[in-house]
Amino acid sequence: MSERSFYITTAIAYPNGAPHIGHAYEYISTDALARFKRLDDFDVYFMTGTDEHGQKVQQAAKAAGVPEQEYARGNSDVFERMDKALDISYDRFIRTTDEDHHAASIALWERMTEAGDIYLDTYSGWYSVRDEAFYTDEETTVLADGTRISTETKTPVEWTEESNFFFRLSKYQDRLLELYETQPDFILPATRRNEIVSYVKAGLKDLSISRTTFDWGVPVPGHPEHVMYVWVDALTNYLTGAGFPDTDSERFRKLWPADVHIIGKDITRFHTVYWPAFLMSAGIELPKRVFVHGFLFNKGEKMSKSVGNTVSPLDLVEQYGLDAVRFFLLREISYGQDGSYSHDAIVGRINADLANEYGNLVQRSLKMVARDFASAVPVPGEFTADDRELLDRANGLLERCRTEFDAQQPHLALEAIWLTLGETNKYFSAQAPWALAKAGETEREGTVLYVTLEVLRIVSILVQPVMPGAAGRILDLLGQSGRGFADIATPIAGGTSLPEPEVVFPKFVEPKS
Numbered sequence: 001m002s003e004r005s006f007y008i009t010t011a012i013a014y015p016n017g018a019p020h021i022g023h024a025y026e027y028i029s030t031d032a033l034a035r036f037k038r039l040d041d042f043d044v045y046f047m048t049g050t051d052e053h054g055q056k057v058q059q060a061a062k063a064a065g066v067p068e069q070e071y072a073r074g075n076s077d078v079f080e081r082m083d084k085a086l087d088i089s090y091d092r093f094i095r096t097t098d099e100d101h102h103a104a105s106i107a108l109w110e111r112m113t114e115a116g117d118i119y120l121d122t123y124s125g126w127y128s129v130r131d132e133a134f135y136t137d138e139e140t141t142v143l144a145d146g147t148r149i150s151t152e153t154k155t156p157v158e159w160t161e162e163s164n165f166f167f168r169l170s171k172y173q174d175r176l177l178e179l180y181e182t183q184p185d186f187i188l189p190a191t192r193r194n195e196i197v198s199y200v201k202a203g204l205k206d207l208s209i210s211r212t213t214f215d216w217g218v219p220v221p222g223h224p225e226h227v228m229y230v231w232v233d234a235l236t237n238y239l240t241g242a243g244f245p246d247t248d249s250e251r252f253r254k255l256w257p258a259d260v261h262i263i264g265k266d267i268t269r270f271h272t273v274y275w276p277a278f279l280m281s282a283g284i285e286l287p288k289r290v291f292v293h294g295f296l297f298n299k300g301e302k303m304s305k306s307v308g309n310t311v312s313p314l315d316l317v318e319q320y321g322l323d324a325v326r327f328f329l330l331r332e333i334s335y336g337q338d339g340s341y342s343h344d345a346i347v348g349r350i351n352a353d354l355a356n357e358y359g360n361l362v363q364r365s366l367k368m369v370a371r372d373f374a375s376a377v378p379v380p381g382e383f384t385a386d387d388r389e390l391l392d393r394a395n396g397l398l399e400r401c402r403t404e405f406d407a408q409q410p411h412l413a414l415e416a417i418w419l420t421l422g423e424t425n426k427y428f429s430a431q432a433p434w435a436l437a438k439a440g441e442t443e444r445e446g447t448v449l450y451v452t453l454e455v456l457r458i459v460s461i462l463v464q465p466v467m468p469g470a471a472g473r474i475l476d477l478l479g480q481s482g483r484g485f486a487d488i489a490t491p492i493a494g495g496t497s498l499p500e501p502e503v504v505f506p507k508f509v510e511p512k513s
């Protein structure tokens with residue numbers, strides 16, 4: 001096992017309903033980043049899970065008439081089952097009700113107390129249960145019907161007045177600004193960093209970090225009438241996964257600081273202001289990066305669990321197939337920006353990129369190998385300049401993909417791979433191996449097929465993080481067992497015997513209505 005470790009996380013979802021396609025998008029994209037590193041010989045630890053405490057989950061449990069623990073567990077299981085169905089290669093599915101998480105939250109709280117950063121005061125202000133967030137007067141708007149909402153997120157807020165523990169967030173303003181300045185890639189994309197810099201520059205107020213009006217949370221050490229504000233406990237999950245509070249353990253030293261937290265844009269402030277401030281206070285190293293992905297819209301329309309216009313990710317998978325859905329989400333949307341999905345857009349990608357550019361080339365070349373070379377990879381003759389150019393191009397893809405994946409830009413890696421597939425299709429048409437076969441130029445036909453199969457081998461190894469199922473099947477058809485990125489350097493061997501070719505990416509046919 002490699003010594004190079006890579007710790008990557010998703011946000012942990014509120015199990016107050018069924019997962020929607022926005023959740024699936026986050027898991028699939030993070031899974032592709034995790035798989036890429038694993039194939040590149042990193043010792044990857046990939047964590048996802050559910051955020052089970054807080055008022056939002058408690059209210060949902062009450063509405064369902066089920067005890068909180070049972071309600072959260074039931075819905076959390078639905079998330080975990082979806083992860084499995086989406087082929088998410090997580091190493092741990094954390095639940096904030098897990099015992100070790102309880103211990104980690106208490107330890108973090110105690111460290112912040114020891115630093116002198118926690119004090120008792122009275123909170124009065126607005127609270128949005130849906131956002132699990134506090135708002136000042138200026139951050140809210142009163143609608144014509146008299147209801148007050150958060151101006152930014154449009155969720156209803158309620159007046160809250162409680163004796164709470166506060167965290168001295170204001171004390172960390174300068175250190176946070178220095179962090180964004182000296183480590184510009186702590187928050188990516190840059191647009192998100194700029195928003196946060198302006199927000200912090202405008203001045204930070206201390207943050208209320210406990211609640212007394214409900215009890216579904218981690219009790220504050222020494223003050224059991226308080227439960228921790230759900231975001232304190234939620235953010236701590238990333239430390240729990242690394243074995244905190246055992247900071248001397250080999251595990252913690254290996255995994256922490258996390259390499260990247262992947263989150264959606266609505267929770268940027270929690271991860272890039274509160275979280276680093278908590279860690280600074282507790283004297284714990286900061287994660288290396290927070291990457292913020294955009295929101296996914298249904299034909300441009302916002303969807304959310306609370307609004308109820310959500311699409312089941314598993315329905316999409318049933319309709320189009322898992323690999324196609326994974327590919328679509330990662331290829332179509334520039335990672336970090338908002339994106340939209342629609343039936344036509346998905347079918348477009350399936351038919352153009354998967355069936356035509358990739359599947360068809362696999363099918364055509366393998367059929368000729370079966371027919372003219374007794375189902376064995378041809379031994380190539382001398383390479384022409386065109387052959388070499390294409391092989392060099394394919395061999396350069398690994399470095400290009402590393403650069404793009406390290407910057408969390410998988411869509412650019414896929415774009416580069418598909419440009420190479422496009423060139424390979426052009427090469428295949430121009431070389432016309434079927435004409436070479438007719439003319440009896442078997443050696444040249446074999447060389448053209450060899451070059452094509454070699455490009456398809458490299459491409460298939462590289463698309464495994466995005467389409468683990470289909471890429472694996474194509475590598476089977478190519479007779480390849482070496483599938484790590486280190487194997488890219490070993491060309492396909494002439495003489496390798498191949499199984500019967502089969503269609504891996506059929507065209508999408510509209511069901512008859």
Ligand code: ME8
Pocket residue numbers: 010011012013014015021022023025026051234235237262263264265266267294295296297303
């Ligand atoms: O925020 N498109 O949980 P959550 C893309 N428990 N991503 C979306 C999305 C959409 N339409 N809707 C939501 C929470 N997300 C907290 C996190 S982490 C310590 C605690 C993303 O269930 C959202 O941005 O509301 C977040 O990253 C994740 O789904 C879970 O959202």
